[in-house]
Amino acid sequence: MTKQLFRTTSELPPKPDPVSGEPRPPRAPGFHKEDKPPKDQDRDRDQSTHRMPTPPEGEGRMLEWYRHSQRSAITAGLIAFGIITLGITAMQGFILTWMTFWWMWIGIALGSLGVYGSFRTVDPAVGAEWLKVGKAWVRLYELTEIKARHRSNAIHLDFTDSAGRKVMVKSDDIQEDRDMWDLVYNGILHSVITSNADTNKLIHSAFRVPRREDSIS
Secondary structure, X not given: OOOOOOOOHHHXXXXXXXXXXXXXXXXXXXXXXXXXXXXXXXXXXXXXOOOOOOOOOOOOOEEEEOXXXXXXXXXXXXXXXXXXXXXXXXXXXXXXXXXXXXXXXXXXXXXXXXXXXXXXXXXXXXXXXXXXXXXXXXXXXXXXXXXXXXXXXXXXXXXXXXXXXXXXXXXXXXHOOHHHHHHHHHHHHXXXXXXXXXXXXXXXXXXOOOOOHHHOO
């Protein structure tokens, strides 16, 4: 059984100040990208600032954000192109006649462009108290529901806060930035232990989120 790191309110790390962002949370467990290079050396990261996300209206400043670089998105699109092409070929018994139909190539190209676009449009951002993905956002310390779900070939995190706002995001997208994961995890931790947010088994097993002490039998 996974060791529970925190079980009571008194054991929780402090919340960062919404203005200064300090103190930063400790390194969070449940991180699955330990091989990531430092931010300034990450070639898969968009280092430009002209398309930085903005904080939700009335919320504190943004502390961390991530967007895949164009290079990374193109690579993903090309890989998707190869996988789709190989998959269709296999379905046709490795007979290449299907390649003579031009509309098949249009479908493959559209699928590959969809993968490219998904890499470039997802831009999670986090402040001391909030998480924003696209136009959707939640307050991290007011989460009422925190669920992890398998979708496609990845684990997604589904968040709902006390105002009914919802964010659904692939866990890999948040974990592309180590500091972002620390901030998000701290909000999850407080919401579970302090506010008894509704969770499921996968969020505890996959990301080492502890349960409230009074819920552990």
